Amino acid sequence: MPQPSDLETILPLIILTVWACALLLVDLLIPKSKKWITATLAIAGLGVTLGVTISQIGETAATGFNGMVARDGFSTFLNALLLVSGLLGVALAFGYVRRMNIERGEYYILLLFSITGMMLMVQAADLIIVFLALELLSIPLYVLAAFNRKMVASEEAGLKYFLLGAFSTGFVVYGIALVFGATGTTSLAGILASTPVSGVLLTAGAALILVGFGFKVAAVPFHMWTPDVYQGAPTSVTGFMAAGAKIAGFAALLRVFSTAFQSLAVDITPVLWALSALTMVVGNLLAISQTDIKRMLAYSSIAHAGYILMAFVPYGDPRVAPVSIAAGIFYLMAYAVTNFGTWAVVIALEKQEGKGLEISDYAGIGRKYPALAVAMTIFMLSLIGFPPTLGLVGKFYLFRAVLEGGFVWLAIIGVVTSLLSAYYYLRVVVNMYMREGDPTIEREPWLGFTTATTAIVTVALSFVPQWLFLLASTAVFRLF
Numbered sequence: 001m002p003q004p005s006d007l008e009t010i011l012p013l014i015i016l017t018v019w020a021c022a023l024l025l026v027d028l029l030i031p032k033s034k035k036w037i038t039a040t041l042a043i044a045g046l047g048v049t050l051g052v053t054i055s056q057i058g059e060t061a062a063t064g065f066n067g068m069v070a071r072d073g074f075s076t077f078l079n080a081l082l083l084v085s086g087l088l089g090v091a092l093a094f095g096y097v098r099r100m101n102i103e104r105g106e107y108y109i110l111l112l113f114s115i116t117g118m119m120l121m122v123q124a125a126d127l128i129i130v131f132l133a134l135e136l137l138s139i140p141l142y143v144l145a146a147f148n149r150k151m152v153a154s155e156e157a158g159l160k161y162f163l164l165g166a167f168s169t170g171f172v173v174y175g176i177a178l179v180f181g182a183t184g185t186t187s188l189a190g191i192l193a194s195t196p197v198s199g200v201l202l203t204a205g206a207a208l209i210l211v212g213f214g215f216k217v218a219a220v221p222f223h224m225w226t227p228d229v230y231q232g233a234p235t236s237v238t239g240f241m242a243a244g245a246k247i248a249g250f251a252a253l254l255r256v257f258s259t260a261f262q263s264l265a266v267d268i269t270p271v272l273w274a275l276s277a278l279t280m281v282v283g284n285l286l287a288i289s290q291t292d293i294k295r296m297l298a299y300s301s302i303a304h305a306g307y308i309l310m311a312f313v314p315y316g317d318p319r320v321a322p323v324s325i326a327a328g329i330f331y332l333m334a335y336a337v338t339n340f341g342t343w344a345v346v347i348a349l350e351k352q353e354g355k356g357l358e359i360s361d362y363a364g365i366g367r368k369y370p371a372l373a374v375a376m377t378i379f380m381l382s383l384i385g386f387p388p389t390l391g392l393v394g395k396f397y398l399f400r401a402v403l404e405g406g407f408v409w410l411a412i413i414g415v416v417t418s419l420l421s422a423y424y425y426l427r428v429v430v431n432m433y434m435r436e437g438d439p440t441i442e443r444e445p446w447l448g449f450t451t452a453t454t455a456i457v458t459v460a461l462s463f464v465p466q467w468l469f470l471l472a473s474t475a476v477f478r479l480f
Helices: 004-009 011-028 034-055 074-098 106-123 127-145 151-183 188-193 199-219 226-232 235-259 262-288 293-310 321-349 370-384 390-404 409-432 446-460 464-479
Strands: 063-064 069-072
Touching: 004 011, 004 063, 004 069, 004 464, 011 034, 011 106, 034 074, 034 106, 063 127, 069 074, 069 106, 074 106, 074 235, 074 446, 074 464, 106 127, 106 235, 127 151, 127 199, 127 235, 127 293, 151 188, 151 199, 151 226, 188 235, 199 262, 199 293, 226 235, 226 293, 235 262, 235 293, 235 321, 262 293, 262 409, 293 321, 293 390, 293 409, 321 370, 321 390, 321 446, 321 464, 370 390, 370 409, 370 446, 390 409
Parallel strands: none
Antiparallel strands: 063 069
């Protein structure tokens, strides 16, 4: 039987799970024409869970269920970020699913279940829980990617995501088996404290687990699913997936490797270096040739996974690792805010049957919808890392941390690829202001609120980023 302290450790997770299960039943009583009620109840559930999560800030770190889950500053911080991402994900979908004639209550319920998986991933302190959380967050996303059953592209996206996701999960399970064979335990703390029977076996297991995480965060060469899934899935799903799955994947990568595989830093660091550099280069180069905004942002998402990976390269250096990883967490926040704003603009222009998604369709927005053009310009500049935006501050912290770790060439690659990214991001801005066109947008209150809020936050917080970085630093230092 679980003890009260065990349940308290995962209290926000319990609340959201129970809420999602209850909403599954309540939705049966809600008429098809009033599914906005389901969305509103999903927002309420996320809000209540967020309030409980925030109330846990500052509490003493604790573990539950025989050390299989952990509640600490790190998990509380990232759970709050995931719940905010969930609220923004519902806001993106609120009018979009109705407009695309795919409004069904299970959309929001699947979203809640996926978020519970992400939260469990953040709190996982055992490789078995990591595997369970990975499945819990992924399976609802497979369904959501194929949610628009009337479009072949959506069904194809769901199938590709499912097949490649299942394949990558096999790597994780095999890696866990090898780690257990080498150490006799799946506990992260136990792996660190154990004397492995075979160092080769442990290294091979860690490498296979890294492959699984690489798929989840869309790092090269495990990125092949990303462009097709991002393009084919409903755009509101793509926007949520681009932020939520990355936060959960990087959170697990951070906790597992910084806790369990410290002894493998010498072997793993060159691999992380290569993955980061390759992901930045490939993502940015392939984004240049894209004409579809969703595919462009898919390759952009791959590139940003490379930037975030920079923060994990010096994870074995106790002098640099806490600051470096805090920089990565800060960049995840900056990317999430910018990401939701960008996809809100994309949704505003998208029409039925995938129309309005070409970059050329953005011509004339600067003249006809100046406020929307300003917001999109802010988001594009933030993704480049141009002042005054959170993206610039995030990259500054990343490059500073990598340089302190002595990885000068990796920082140079990051700077060069950031300059390269300016070409395709500014192409959107050029189309908005310097090309003639007569675009039309969908005016939806929640979509407009999301766009305006994220644009303001992207600029405003760039002037006072210290307290956010301090929060990230405080959370990360609890791991070391």
